[in-house]
Amino acid sequence: EVGGETRLCGTNLKLLDPHPSVVATKLLERRQFRDCGKQFNMIACSWLQFMIHDWIDHMEDTHQIEIVAPAEVVGQCPLKSFKFYQTKEISTVSLQPNTGFINRRTPWWDGSVIYGNDEAGMRKVRAYKDGKLKISRDGLLEHDDIWIPISGDIRNCWAGFSLLQALFVKEHNAISDMLKEHYPEFDDEKLYQHARLVTSTIIAKIHTIDWTVELLKTNTLLAAMRINWYGIFGKKVKDLFGNIFGAELSGLVGLKRPQDHGVPYSLTEEFVSVYRMHTTLPDKIFLRDINDISNHKSAPPIQEEVNMKDMIGKEGERRLSKIGMEKMLVSMGHQSCGAVTLWNYPLWMRNLVAHDINGEERTDLVDMASIEIYRDRERKVPRYNEFRRNLLMIPIRKWEDMTDDEEVIEALYEIYGDDVEKLDLLVGIHAEKKIQGFAISETAFFIFILIASRRLEADRFFTTNFNPQTYTEKGLQWINKTESLKCVIDRHFPNMSKTWMRCSSAFSVWDSDPNPPNYVPLYWRLA
């Protein structure tokens, strides 16, 4: 059992204070599903996991921890107690404090979620013919004998996530075909390496100028993200002159050399914490009848409701192969994902079958809502108020500084009293009143925006080597013409968006209104 008296470095906040199961039960667990409106759909939710698995997965220790639910909530906890592995902590020479945690995945934006994370993983997914990756005839991922997908990441997967992996394997293979046509002298290795670079960059571009823009739907952020990619003078000027004016004017992509601001690139614990967005996962997936095209561009009728629990792991993979890629994409496109708010943490995740690193199901079920509270404390991520101070944001003095929702204020008071310093980060970022247009809190946004730039500017493939010698001329053209996830979907399913999508971005709910034409130049628009 966890030592309730273990202290976190330098503070007097304990690992179990307040108890993670109490926080999970009283503040996180879903009461009634709250969705994101038309802003973000299930493709956007799956995209989150698609990115997370490209970047991070903490290494676990062999030591197991058991969390036992205290009497006051035990009746409401699906698991009275549960076991999981402590995060592996290592000593570091140069850092203060002198310990840290190991990321098992490469933190680079290198598409490792489809290509694999190490030599063996990379070998497994390659077809070794014409630079291609393995893919089934039905367009979905291949599987081994026990239905574990053949893919770059197989841990804690579900059907939506595996669908995006398959879509980008298709994209890779299409790029290999294009390169082979233009550069017939390229062998399998050269085709694979170049197609990988192009695909990974397309993923990074979609995340920057499509997904993030939908997540933070304001004109300021639209401008900021496009500036990150294309620079302040926009795409046309950059296409003509390249990155000649440096980061401020020409954007981060194509800088002459990487910029790490004196700190070697890595992803911080704070970054992992703000990406804890399991509240975006719903309870059910609504499968739609895509043969019914009577109502052009409106939501096709719901044919079947499937519990999310049946869409995860091997069971989810089997179901997906019966559902098929097109039906799943259209269904996810038309379903709003969960809102990042209190009392919206899926109950089905409170007794979850988690996977080990080989994608095998573990026998000990886990309560994810409680684990997440514990993990941030275990990894010494500052609690909400300290976290804000560290970002030079104004700390709160009372609950009312964070929200005007009286029910939330009352619930926070019940768990934390009036000690605002105790407030867990995860609770804070779910409780904070949101800026209009933002699907996440302002506190989380600060980390998002800082790391979003670092991921681009610190990487030689987006800076020094973002050139035709490294990517090929045709590869760069492919990147340049791909502006959104919709472009990728259109390439592989030419009729899908024409038939089913009204909105402008594939990450919004598909029957929502498109962005109205705006003749005011981007930088002159009101935020």
Ligand code: HEM
């Ligand atoms: C059905 C879908 C999903 C399942 C089954 C799942 C399951 C899990 C599990 C078992 C863990 C490890 C918990 C631990 O021991 O610390 C985890 C970690 C995590 N998940 Fe999910 N997850 C899903 C979707 C998502 C989504 C949509 C997001 C959105 C951002 C997300 C973000 C994260 C993050 C940030 C971590 C921490 C990673 C780390 O500590 O290295 N997951 N998830």
